[in-house]
Every structure is written in C-alpha cells, then in structure tokens.
Amino acid sequence: MAKYQILVEVQPRYLPEQSAPEQGLYAFAYTVTLSNTGEVAAQLISRSWNINDAQGQTEKVRGLGVIGQQPLLQPGETFEYTSGTRLRTPTGTMHGSYFFVAEDGERFDADIPMFVLDALSSGGLSGTGGTSRTLH
Numbered sequence: 702m703a704k705y706q707i708l709v710e711v712q713p714r715y716l717p718e719q720s721a722p723e724q725g726l727y728a729f730a731y732t733v734t735l736s737n738t739g740e741v742a743a744q745l746i747s748r749s750w751n752i753n754d755a756q757g758q759t760e761k762v763r764g765l766g767v768i769g770q771q772p773l774l775q776p777g778e779t780f781e782y783t784s785g786t787r788l789r790t791p792t793g794t795m796h797g798s799y800f801f802v803a804e805d806g807e808r809f810d811a812d813i814p815m816f817v818l819d820a821l822s823s824g825g826l827s828g829t830g831g832t833s834r835t836l837h
Contacts, residue, residue, distance in 0.1 A: 705803055706739035707774070707811035715820045722791065722820070729818045730785045731795070733767070735811070737774035742804040744773040750797040750813070755790035791820040
C-alpha cells in the first residue's frame with residue numbers, strides 16, 4: 702500500500718431537463734468518490750479541472766475544496782459529492798487533479814482520470830439508459 706494515495710472514481714450523467722440542445726446547451730452532473738487508500742490521513746485542499754467540448758474548446762476550472770468543503774480523509778475513508786458542468790456540444794471530456802496535504806505535512810496530487818460526457822449515448826433527450834466511459 703502506498704503511503705499517500707487517493708483513489709478517484711467518477712460517474713457522469715446527462716441532465717436532459719437542464720439542457721437546451723436547440724440552443725447548443727448540454728448539462729451534465731458527475732458524482733465523484735474519493736477514497737483514501739493510503740496509510741496517512743490527507744485533506745483535500747483544492748481542485749483543478751480541464752473541461753473539453755467536441756469542438757476542441759477547453760475550460761480550466763481551479764478552486765479551493767469541492768462543494769464548499771475541504772474534507773479530511775482518514776485511511777480507508779471515502780468522501781462523495783456531486784457537481785455539474787455545461788457544454789456547448791453534446792459530447793466532451795473532463796479530467797484534472799486534486800491537491801492534498803497529508804497529516805504529516807506531505808503534499809501530493811491525486812489524478813482525476815479522463816471521463817466522457819455524452820448526451821448522445823445516454824438516451825439523447827430522454828436521458829434513459831447509457832453507460833459511463835473512463836478513458837485510460
């Protein structure tokens with residue numbers, strides 16, 4: 702087991718009720734689960750996201766904490782939150798990293814694996830069915 706290790710899992714979903722495809726607006730939610738699989742307690746300090754649409758436009762989002770919190774995760778603990786984003790295209794990707802400080806003062810990043818935002822395969826405008834894809 703690594704001394705400093707956070708497992709990041711993301712489950713995205715299309716939000717047809719908050720989207721307006723005829724206006725080029727597609728809303729997505731994503732639920733993130735952070736699991737401290739390391740040996741030392743660590744606190745999430747900040748986040749950095751790259752949000753990419755199908756036309757190659759990239760938005761960089763940086764900020765302190767997540768949903769107004771900076772959770773301290775003991776070894777074996779998890780923290781889950783849901784947030785969202787909007788794209789001008791029906792598909793895109795997101796990836797990034799979280800910055801953590803361990804209880805012993807060590808600083809480290811936890812990578813957020815790239816995942817796909819897809820309004821088309823998640824049932825289009827009906828929002829039913831579909832699966833999530835994580836790109837490795």
